[in-house]
Amino acid sequence: MKIRIPLTPDPVWPDVIKITIEENQEPLVPVSLAPAPLQVYPAYYKMGIPNSVPECHVRTGVYQRLLQAAQALPAGISLLLLDSWRPYAVQQYLYDTLYDALETRLPNKTATELEQMTREFVSLPSTRVDAPSPHLTGGSVDVTLVDRHGLMLDMGTQFDEASVWSHTHAYEEIAAPDARETEVINNRRLLYSVMTLAGFTNLPSEWWHFDFGNQLWAWYSGAERAVYGATQLDSLENRWRREVEKYSVD
Template identity: 25%
Template sequence: MRGKKSLNIITLSLLILWGCGNSDSSEERGAASDLGDVESETVEESQGKTKEVEVDELEQSLIAAGLVDVERVIEDVFVDLKYSTTDNFFGIDVYGDLERCYLQPEVAEMLRKSHEHLQSTHPELTFLIYDGVRPLSVQQILWDNLNKPDSIKPLYVADPKVGGLHNYAVAVDLTLADKNSGLPLDLGTEYDYFGYPAYPDREDQMLREGKITKEHVANREILRDAMAKGGFTGIGSEWWHFNAFSRKVAAQKFQLIK
C-alpha cells in the first residue's frame, strides 16, 4: 500500500476550485510547467479539490501503452506492489517510484467483476494487489539477478526473450484483505514463497503434513472462487497468481509491454 513506504509519488499542488467557474487555465499550465520532463495526471478528490500526482517515466510508458490504473476501475482495493519494495523473492526494488497497479483495460474490468462477486459473498473483504503488469525491461532485471542456472530459471521467472503473462499485463498477483484495515488474510504462506505449501496442486498433501491448515485452504478457495467469477484461472504453484488469458490468446490480443 502506498502508505507503507515513503511517497515518492507526491502531491505537487492542490488547486482550489471554489468559485473558479470558467477561469483561464494558465495557472494550471504554469504548475505543470514546473515539472520539467515529468508528466502529471489529475485526480479528482472530495470537496471540489483536485490534485496533480507526479507520473515518472515508467508509469508514463504504461499509460502510453493503453494500460489502466486498477484503482480507477475498482475503488476500494488495496495495492502494495511488492516489486516496488525489497519485500520479494529477489530482494530488490525494480519498479522504483511506481506504486500503482496497471493492467489491460479488459483485464481490469474482469477484476472488477471478480471484486463485485467477492463483495456479494464476503462484504468485509477486498483485494490486496501485489503485482500486475511487469514490463519486459523489468523482467530482464529479474532474470539477470536470479541466482539459478538458466535451465531452471523459467521455474521462477519467465524468460524475457519469450515473455510471460505479466509482460502482457493480463496476469495479476493478489490476496484477500480486511476491507477496513487493509491487512491481508492468512493464506498459508507469504507472497513469492516458492515451496509446496504455496502450491494449490499440493494442498491435500500439505494439509496431511501439517504445513498448512484448513483455514488457509478455505481462504484460498474464497479468492479462487471470486477470481473465477471474473474469468481468471489460477496456476498450480502459486496461490496468489491468476491469468486472464492463455499465452496464445494474450499474444493474439495484445502486445508485450516493453
C-alpha cells in the same frame, strides 16, 4: 461459492508460446483509481526493486474482471493487487535474482535444471512479439486477499515465496488439515473461486498468479488465440509526438 482447487499440470512452455497472438490494442490503465473492494499495493516498487513502477497497470479487460472478482467477495474482504504489468528490466531482475540464489544454494545443478527450477516461479524474460513474458502483456496479475483492517489473509506462504507450498493446489493434498491449514485452504479457495469465475486462469505453481488474454490464459482456457502481446506504458513524449504528427505542414 468456494471452488475446490483442482490439481492442474504446469504449462508446457514450448507449446504455450506457439499460440497465436492477435493483439486487440486494449490500453494499459492504472488500477489505483478503482473503487473498493479492489485495492492496490505495488509490491516490487515498495520493495525497492530496480526499474519497478509505483502503480499497477492492467489491460482494460483485466481491470473489468478484477472489479468483478472483488465485488464477488464477502463483505469485509478486499482483493489486493500486488503486481501486474511490469517492465522488461524488472522481469530480468526477478529471473536473475532467483536463478543466482538457486545456483548458490545448489551448485551441483546443471544450467538446464536451474532454468527449469527458476521458471517454476519466474517466467523467462522475453519481449519477443510471438512469445512475450506473461507479465509484459498487461494480462497477468498477482493478487491476494485482505481483511477489513487491511491485513493480508493467511495463504500458507508469502507472495513470491519459492516453495512447493506456494503451488495453488498444495494444501488440498493435506488429508487431515489442522485449524490453520483449514483456514489457508478456505482462503485459497475463495481467491481461486472469485478469480476463475471472473474469467481468469491460474498458474498452478503460484496461488497468487492469474492471467487473462495472454498466451498462458489461452493455454489453460482452451482459447484458440491470445489477444494480448507485449505492451508498454504510453509516455507523455509519445503522446505529444502523435499530436504533432497531426499538424499540417505549410
